[in-house]
Amino acid sequence: MLISVLIAVVGLSLLVTVMRSGAMRAAPGWRTLAFVAFCALPVLFAASAIQANLSYMKRVAFCGSCHIMQNHVASLTYDDDEPLSSVHYRNNFVQQDHACYACHVSYAMFGGVRAKTNGMRHVWAYATKGDKAKVELYEPYDNANCLHCHGTSQRFAEVAEHTEEDNFMARVGSGQLSCLNAGCHDEGHYWDGKYDGASDDASPSESDSTATGGDDDVD
Amino acid sequence: MSTSPVRPAGRLRGAAACLVVGYAALLASFVIRHPFALTALIPLGSLAVGLGIVLWLRAVVAEMRAKGMV
Numbered sequence: 001m002l003i004s005v006l007i008a009v010v011g012l013s014l015l016v017t018v019m020r021s022g023a024m025r026a027a028p029g030w031r032t033l034a035f036v037a038f039c040a041l042p043v044l045f046a047a048s049a050i051q052a053n054l055s056y057m058k059r060v061a062f063c064g065s066c067h068i069m070q071n072h073v074a075s076l077t078y079d080d081d082e083p084l085s086s087v088h089y090r091n092n093f094v095q096q097d098h099a100c101y102a103c104h105v106s107y108a109m110f111g112g113v114r115a116k117t118n119g120m121r122h123v124w125a126y127a128t129k130g131d132k133a134k135v136e137l138y139e140p141y142d143n144a145n146c147l148h149c150h151g152t153s154q155r156f157a158e159v160a161e162h163t164e165e166d167n168f169m170a171r172v173g174s175g176q177l178s179c180l181n182a183g184c185h186d187e188g189h190y191w192d193g194k195y196d197g198a199s200d201d202a203s204p205s206e207s208d209s210t211a212t213g214g215d216d217d218v219d
Numbered sequence: 220m221s222t223s224p225v226r227p228a229g230r231l232r233g234a235a236a237c238l239v240v241g242y243a244a245l246l247a248s249f250v251i252r253h254p255f256a257l258t259a260l261i262p263l264g265s266l267a268v269g270l271g272i273v274l275w276l277r278a279v280v281a282e283m284r285a286k287g288m289v
Binding site for chain 1 (some may be wrong): 242
């Protein structure tokens with residue numbers, strides 16, 4: 001971002017210089033200067049600014065800046081081993097700063113583009129539709145996002161349910177069987193903010209503090 | 220087709236104005252990081268920069284035509 005700002009400062013200065021250099025237009029190098037001011041630096045600045053913004057959009061802080069996502073983001077830090085989001089976040093199974101992006105963006109070639117498109121659809125739906133209770137995925141969760149990390153891991157292979165059925169991996173790979181099926185890994189987030197910190201060994205005071213912490217921003 | 224000598228300068232000012240708007244919108248996107256704002260500012264800034272470059276190119280071509288270079 002700092003580089004983008006520096007490019008903008010240089011670009012704007014050069015633009016003003018070129019616009020005010022009426023008498024110097026015949027001078028050698030003026031055309032090159034005009035090209036840099038009117039074309040090269042603006043293109044460079046726009047590209048770097050878009051890149052900086054896209055990079056920022058991968059951060060959990062950005063996802064949590066939508067009001068409707070705040071419970072999802074808060075659920076990352078719940079001291080509970082049931083929701084997948086919390087397990088992955090607290091144990092650093094995904095990069096904490098990019099936790100949402102790691103699990104919700106397809107690893108395919110245009111995964112990032114599709115995620116941005118869906119994000120804009122969410123923004124539009126939030127602004128135009130009355131029902132703002134819950135954000136739904138536009139398509140079933142892609143098992144490939146889980147298998148990207150878990151598919152070849154020893155820990156995954158050692159789970160009896162993953163190997164007892166002959167064509168289990170084929171069904172998971174083709175999407176016939178979802179990792180998020182009921183009875184498997186069906187608790188992604190405590191999105192509704194109902195977290196009660198009800199682990200058996202937690203003291204009441206710890207539970208209370210964790211539960212109220214659910215409304216706080218992660219960052 | 221003849222071209223008025225005033226028009227290239229006007230286009231140049233238009234190009235500069237578009238580029239300034241583009242710079243401003245994209246710089247604002249670093250400060251206002253609300254999703255709604257980013258959804259508007261990034262396309263707006265990119266379009267303004269693109270339009271500025273197109274207008275500058277048109278000004279260059281118009282000036283060359285005025286001088287009989289093309």
